[in-house]
Amino acid sequence: MPNFGFKHSKKTIRKMLKDRKEKKNAFYGKKHSKEAKRKMRKNHTDVSGKNNPMYGVQLFGKKNGNWKGGITYTQRFFKKSYVYKKWREAILKRDNHSCQKCGKKSNIVHHILSFKDYPKLRLDIFNGQVLCEEHHKEKHRKENT
Numbered sequence: 001m002p003n004f005g006f007k008h009s010k011k012t013i014r015k016m017l018k019d020r021k022e023k024k025n026a027f028y029g030k031k032h033s034k035e036a037k038r039k040m041r042k043n044h045t046d047v048s049g050k051n052n053p054m055y056g057v058q059l060f061g062k063k064n065g066n067w068k069g070g071i072t073y074t075q076r077f078f079k080k081s082y083v084y085k086k087w088r089e090a091i092l093k094r095d096n097h098s099c100q101k102c103g104k105k106s107n108i109v110h111h112i113l114s115f116k117d118y119p120k121l122r123l124d125i126f127n128g129q130v131l132c133e134e135h136h137k138e139k140h141r142k143e144n145t
């Protein structure tokens with residue numbers, strides 16, 4: 001039994017040492033990754049600048065990454081969001097799923113003041129209206145958005 005105890009404690013010590021080593025490594029790793037993170041953040045900031053020619057390239061896989069590309073990116077994600085869905089549903093319900101120009105049934109919700117230029121009104125119930133495909137296209141054609 002004492003032998004076992006000794007063996008056991010030796011094992012424990014070895015384990016403790018191993019743990020400590022690992023902890024030490026983890027600590028160094030952390031420090032390193034913190035630095036790496038800072039670098040990454042710095043790099044990220046560098047490439048996300050509007051005026052940086054690299055902006056959007058990685059994100060969109062397009063050569064001409066520009067500010068407009070950024071909008072498309074935001075819009076695509078925004079339109080998948082829960083809040084947007086709720087906003088859309090509310091407008092569809094209010095407008096009875098029918099085009100506000102001709103009354104045709106539709107489920108297209110249009111931003112009266114553009115999504116791009118009025119980010120604060122993206123979820124404003126007064127800034128949405130249901131339009132049929134035809135009138136929606138007409139709106140965008142007229143406003144050139």
Ligand SMILES: [Zn+2]
Pocket residue numbers: 109110111136139140
């Ligand atoms: Zn629209």
Ligand SMILES: [Zn+2]
Pocket residue numbers: 099100101102103104131132133134135136
């Ligand atoms: Zn219509």
